[in-house]
Amino acid sequence: STLDEMRALRDETERFMLRYKFGMDEVITKLSILREEFSQAHAYNPIEHISSRLKSLDSVVDKMRRKGVEPSFEAIRETVTDIAGVRVTCSFVSDAYRIAELLTAQEDVRVIRVKDYIAEPKANGYQSLHLIVEVPVFLSTGAHPVRVEVQIRTIAMDFWASLEHKIYYKYDRVVPGDLLDQLTDAARTAAELDARMERLHRTVHGPPPHARTGPTLA
Numbered sequence: 001s002t003l004d005e006m007r008a009l010r011d012e013t014e015r016f017m018l019r020y021k022f023g024m025d026e027v028i029t030k031l032s033i034l035r036e037e038f039s040q041a042h043a044y045n046p047i048e049h050i051s052s053r054l055k056s057l058d059s060v061v062d063k064m065r066r067k068g069v070e071p072s073f074e075a076i077r078e079t080v081t082d083i084a085g086v087r088v089t090c091s092f093v094s095d096a097y098r099i100a101e102l103l104t105a106q107e108d109v110r111v112i113r114v115k116d117y118i119a120e121p122k123a124n125g126y127q128s129l130h131l132i133v134e135v136p137v138f139l140s141t142g143a144h145p146v147r148v149e150v151q152i153r154t155i156a157m158d159f160w161a162s163l164e165h166k167i168y169y170k171y172d173r174v175v176p177g178d179l180l181d182q183l184t185d186a187a188r189t190a191a192e193l194d195a196r197m198e199r200l201h202r203t204v205h206g207p208p209p210h211a212r213t214g215p216t217l218a
């Protein structure tokens with residue numbers, strides 16, 4: 001009956017979304033382990049904060065429509081790579097790269113895409129290191145690869161991005177020009193602060209163990 005079909009679709013949708021939650025949980029666990037291990041070994045915390053969110057089904061469908069793709073589970077899996085999102089806030093830029101390297105070097109983590117908006121900030125000044133990774137989630141039916149978007153940034157970048165995000169939505173994606181200019185200028189100030197803090201940090205803790213390079217695609 002139609003009711004049975006509706007129930008089946010509801011269950012399938014729940015199963016579909018739950019996998020993303022599990023993938024997110026896996027990535028959070030990996031990051032938490034790195035954080036604790038690092039704190040123990042280096043006597044300071046490279047990760048200030050880890051947050052996560054699961055995109056609502058409504059936003060997923062909206063995004064599909066914006067991209068002009070007819071929503072289906074298969075199409076969503078392929079096109080919407082940020083259903084599961086994890087955000088890592090670090091104190092220093094070098095730590096942002098270090099966390100990215102350590103995460104992507106793990107053998108069950110497959111790097112799908114890297115966008116380094118720290119090396120190449122967006123025109124509005126947005127900075128952040130974005131990784132799309134695929135991790136296996138082990139269910140009763142076996143291992144299922146799940147994609148998770150990981151955004152790694154400094155406290156200053158995060159501070160800027162959260163304000164910009166609020167302004168962007170307050171003006172319904174059409175922000176007045178002078179406000180945009182001020183935001184871009186503030187992003188420069190944030191980047192300067194990051195550079196100064198990094199220098200101070202190095203004076204105390206020495207240079208980072210690796211050259212400051214982003215993670216590369218395997």
Ligand code: 0O2
Nearest residue numbers: 079080081082115122124126130151160161162164165166
């Ligand atoms: P929300 O509301 O944060 O969820 P794609 O996801 O691949 O279709 P794109 O643009 O290729 O889209 O991905 P990209 O550039 O990696 O950006 C994805 C996410 O990064 C965004 O998610 C934001 O969270 C963040 N982001 C990117 N650019 C900006 C920016 O200029 N300002 C701020 N504050 N955040 C940004 P969503 O789904 O677009 O938005």
